[in-house]
């Protein structure tokens with residue numbers, strides 16, 4: 001029998017009391033995630049930075065403003081999506097997450113994903129992409145290609161912070177968010193075509209062509 005979904009507020013309470021790894025010692029507060037609890041798109045970043053640790057919300061300040069602009073390119077508002085991170089506590093000095101921290105913290109992300117049950121998971125950067133897709137293939141190769149993790153459509157994109165240090169990433173980020181918008185519209189059209197003609201023979205195709213790679217690069221049997 002499938003495991004029942006845990007309400008988001010219960011998962012949040014577990015995260016707030018969590019001291020499973022040493023990141024608990026340096027945090028101001030945990031950063032659970034924010035947004036629409038039944039979002040169609042779940043955005044998964046890496047870990048809280050300084051401002052996120054202070055405010056208790058992912059992607060605030062400049063990075064948050066830029067993410068909002070990128071979401072708008074895809075036709076999404078921040079309140080449409082749910083935004084979470086692989087790690088819920090800030091690594092000191094914004095260092096990379098360590099494997100043991102990812103292992104201890106990601107059960108929370110798994111439960112969030114099960115409860116929100118999105119259609120798309122947008123992984124921002126290497127850490128979330130590698131965790132969700134269980135792959136060693138890097139973001140440089142995977143970004144902008146439609147992948148799958150179990151029932152979820154996964155769309156890897158560079159982390160917006162990468163554009164701050166490397167301006168050439170800005171164009172790739174903006175192109176990938178535009179592609180995400182096309183994928184969402186193509187899926188809408190597909191669903192509308194199915195819903196409007198249930199008793200008719202299938203039309204040739206009224207949906208837009210999926211713009212990203214049709215064949216997943218990563219063979220991924222399951223996420224949850």
Ligand code: SF4
Pocket residue numbers: 015018019020021022023024030087088089101104105
């Ligand atoms: S990073 Fe995750 S596992 Fe570590 S203390 Fe914070 S919530 Fe717990």
